[in-house]
Amino acid sequence: QVQLVESGGGLVQAGGSLRLSCAASGRTISDYAMGWFRQAAGKEREFVAAIIRGGPIADYVDSVKGRFTISRDNALDTVYLQMNSLKPEDTAVYYCAADRISTQHMRAGRALDAWGQGTLVTVSS
Numbered sequence: 001q002v003q004l005v006e007s008g009g010g011l012v013q014a015g016g017s018l019r020l021s022c023a024a025s026g027r028t029i030s031d032y033a034m035g036w037f038r039q040a041a042g043k044e045r046e047f048v049a050a051i052i053r054g055g056p057i058a059d060y061v062d063s064v065k066g067r068f069t070i071s072r073d074n075a076l077d078t079v080y081l082q083m084n085s086l087k088p089e090d091t092a093v094y095y096c097a098a099d100r101i102s103t104q105h106m107r108a109g110r111a112l113d114a115w116g117q118g119t120l121v122t123v124s125s
Contacts, residue, residue, distance in 0.1 A: 002027040002114045004096045009119030012086055016123075020081040022096030022116055030054075030074040032113065033099045035106045036081045038092035038121075048094070049081060050103035059103050064090075086123045093118040 008020040020036070035050030049070040051058040058070050069082040079096060096116040099106040106112060 004116035006119040040092040
């Protein structure tokens with residue numbers, strides 16, 4: 001079973017950038033499609049982005065297209081989420097996830113193989 005640990009969250013002004021990292025252990029991420037989800041206060045968790053096992057083909061929720069980029073380094077067992085042009089509505093806890101099936105399956109956010117503990121991103125206006 002793979003274990004995931006996110007890092008890189010913090011406070012940033014609107015228009016700024018952050019890069020989140022997700023470090024895996026226990027199993028290589030090359031066995032998994034990898035993705036990011038987020039959950040804002042009082043809202044349901046939502047899919048943000050996912051990348052296929054070998055990269056770089058990726059899928060994004062419409063609200064982040066053109067601003068966020070997901071990438072992976074299988075040699076380092078690490079997944080990244082580069083977030084540019086951040087908006088206050090991007091404020092949320094961001095979670096990394098792993099899925100052995102596919103990025104399409106990951107979009108639903110159910111029955112995934114592993115989740116990280118989350119990292120908080122706060123975007124001030």
